[in-house]
Amino acid sequence: MNGNRAAGITAALVRDTFREAFARKIFLGFYGLSTLLILFFLFLLKIDVVEGARATVTLFGQTSGRLRDVEALVRGFQAGVATFLYTWGMALAVFASAGLIPTVLEAGRIDLLISKPVRRAHLLLGRYLGNLLVVALNVGYVVFGVWAILGWKTGVWRTEFLSAILTTTFIFAVLLSVIVLVSVLFESPAVSVMTVFGMMLLSPILAQTRLMERLLPSEWSRDLWKALYYVFPKVYDVGRMTLELVNGRAAGSLMPLWTSALFTLAILGAGLWLFARRDY
Amino acid sequence: MTPAIQTYELTKVYRARWRRREIRAVDGVSLRVERGTTFGLLGPNGAGKTTFVKLLLSVVHPTRGRAEIFGRDARIPEARRPVGYLPENHRFPGYLTGAAMLDFFGALSGMPARDRKRRIPELLERVGLAQWADVRLKKYSKGMLQRLGLAQALLHSPSLLILDEPSDGVDPVGRIQIREILRELENQGVTIFLNSHMLSEVELFCREVAILHRGRVALTGPVRELTAGRGYKLTAAAPPEGLIDELRAKAASCAASNGFVEFLFPDREVLNEAIDRLRAHRCPIESIVRTTSTLEQVFVRTLEGRGEDG
Structure with missing residues (x-):
């Protein structure tokens, strides 16, 4: 297959995912909520910069009399938005996206897709990419929108906040790979959502490695804990990393990123392998 | 190719x-x-x-x-x-x-x-x-x-x-x-x-x-x-009783109505023998038609045959 043809097929698969996301009102939900958040910063939050680097904040018409450091104020808002996006936004994205993969695996739809001269892996990866782009564009829209409004209102243009687009999209890509594998295995959006939420909840628990070293009695149980920590995606650690970056501090060890990336490759690889072998 | x-x-x-x-x-x-x-x-x-x-x-x-x-x-x-x-x-x-x-x-x-x-x-x-x-x-x-x-x-x-x-x-x-x-x-x-x-x-x-x-x-x-070549249908006008019995023995089926008798012969040789016998008795032949099966008949016969085998 030549490059142009492959690109054309990928574009068609991505476009189809976007169309389905529109039809299922996923776009409306995502962009509606995101727009509300942007409008909040645009109209309900008033920041009056006085004395150059200090400002007062007015929220819902109520003014706080205290003068605050403008840069710290903007940093605080941005950290709040990044945390909100990383937790609640991510949960919403998982919930909304979980149906987009199993629908293409429905009988009567998948057989026609497979009958086309396209590798099965290409079909699934096209859908994965489309789903990822739906969420990435929304994350970009919120972060960029809030960044632009805060910058316009205060004159503080902190580019560190924009790193939240990359880290949030990255962790969604990790979780989406789990949705792909579970969808191929069970063809059920509900099981996909439960599995991913389970991983999101498990992550902060597994991340307590130092505490567990003290609490766990045997060597093998401590090793098992560590192994599980390294194997599973580090949703919690990447979240902390996001906050550090948004606050303008060093991200620290890159281990959570590369182990999560390896996890994604392995899980996505397993999903593609199973998909290539299944009968429909 | x-x-x-x-x-x-x-x-x-x-x-x-x-x-x-x-x-x-x-x-x-x-x-x-x-x-x-x-x-x-x-x-x-x-x-x-x-x-x-x-x-x-x-x-x-x-x-x-x-x-x-x-x-x-x-x-x-x-x-x-x-x-x-x-x-x-x-x-x-x-x-x-x-x-x-x-x-x-x-x-x-x-x-x-x-x-x-x-x-x-x-x-x-x-x-x-x-x-x-x-x-x-x-x-x-x-x-x-x-x-x-x-x-x-x-x-x-x-x-x-x-x-x-x-x-x-x-x-x-x-x-x-x-x-x-x-x-x-x-x-x-x-x-x-x-x-x-x-x-x-x-x-x-x-x-x-x-x-x-x-x-x-x-x-x-x-x-x-x-669907082709399943036999021949011959219609004769009022053949004598003895000849009907003789031809019935060679035919796959035989039916009489309104003074005509229809014989279904399995192949051409039997058909020609029957024509010879009818002509020898100066019995008029009304029509001879080559019969065919519908695909449905072929289908049913095939499945019945396989069912018996299986």
């Missing part, structure tokens, strides 16, 4: 997940479908027809054996490039319009955008859905979806068309329209592989057939040969 489809001992065994039970959906099927022909695959429900089609398109993986499309292993995606396929019980995405659906599947077939732009209105017109191009598929009736499915299969001008129950849910006028389109394609040299339980449709349209029964090929051959 390589055939359009060739299968070698193609077998698909399904295994129940928790039990040891095996279901042989397709069992050692070796078929050859020549280029440019119209081929009908027949069989009762559960005979393995749809599984066979899915094996051809790599939707299902064979347990044993292999399939080739125009000489290429059917498992290779490129081998499916010259194939147009209309599945049974298709589920086209309801959020797409007719034109968008064709555009999507055309892109997956590797058609450049400019070709799709040209072909889509042409085909929508051809299947009578031009006015429905921008309507979402969830508003389409079953028959309209079937016609759109056919347009989808034809979009990239395939050399091999595999249709699984193409007339399902289509009204008689639509059926005639589909048959006309297929006839046109046949004249253009497109190989058409029809999987249908509608025997009259297959008899009208196909040149060759195979009958699948319990996953195996029970009978295969040209429709004309399978």
Whole structure:
């Protein structure tokens, strides 16, 4: 297959995912909520910069009399938005996206897709990419929108906040790979959502490695804990990393990123392998 | 010249997940479908027809054996490039319009955008859905979806068309329209592989057939040969009683009505003997007709025979 043809097929698969996301009102939900958040910063939050680097904040018409450091104020808002996006936004994205993969695996739809001269892996990866782009564009829209409004209102243009687009999209890509594998295995959006939420909840628990070293009695149980920590995606650690970056501090060890990336490759690889072998 | 489809001992065994039970959906099927022909695959429900089609398109993986499309292993995606396929019980995405659906599947077939732009209105017109191009598929009736499915299969001008129950849910006028389109394609040299339980449709349209029964090929051959040459019907006017008894012994069947007696003779030799005997008795012969079977009769006879064997 030549490059142009492959690109054309990928574009068609991505476009189809976007169309389905529109039809299922996923776009409306995502962009509606995101727009509300942007409008909040645009109209309900008033920041009056006085004395150059200090400002007062007015929220819902109520003014706080205290003068605050403008840069710290903007940093605080941005950290709040990044945390909100990383937790609640991510949960919403998982919930909304979980149906987009199993629908293409429905009988009567998948057989026609497979009958086309396209590798099965290409079909699934096209859908994965489309789903990822739906969420990435929304994350970009919120972060960029809030960044632009805060910058316009205060004159503080902190580019560190924009790193939240990359880290949030990255962790969604990790979780989406789990949705792909579970969808191929069970063809059920509900099981996909439960599995991913389970991983999101498990992550902060597994991340307590130092505490567990003290609490766990045997060597093998401590090793098992560590192994599980390294194997599973580090949703919690990447979240902390996001906050550090948004606050303008060093991200620290890159281990959570590369182990999560390896996890994604392995899980996505397993999903593609199973998909290539299944009968429909 | 390589055939359009060739299968070698193609077998698909399904295994129940928790039990040891095996279901042989397709069992050692070796078929050859020549280029440019119209081929009908027949069989009762559960005979393995749809599984066979899915094996051809790599939707299902064979347990044993292999399939080739125009000489290429059917498992290779490129081998499916010259194939147009209309599945049974298709589920086209309801959020797409007719034109968008064709555009999507055309892109997956590797058609450049400019070709799709040209072909889509042409085909929508051809299947009578031009006015429905921008309507979402969830508003389409079953028959309209079937016609759109056919347009989808034809979009990239395939050399091999595999249709699984193409007339399902289509009204008689639509059926005639589909048959006309297929006839046109046949004249253009497109190989058409029809999987249908509608025997009259297959008899009208196909040149060759195979009958699948319990996953195996029970009978295969040209429709004309399978339905022809079953015997001769001779009608004689009032032959004497003794002669009727004599000829009845040689005939497959004998029936009398309104002074005429009808004999059904199994072959030409017996027929000629009977003519000689009738002429010797100066008995008038009203008519002699060569009888044929319908495909339905061939189908029933084949299944009955296999049922007795099995």
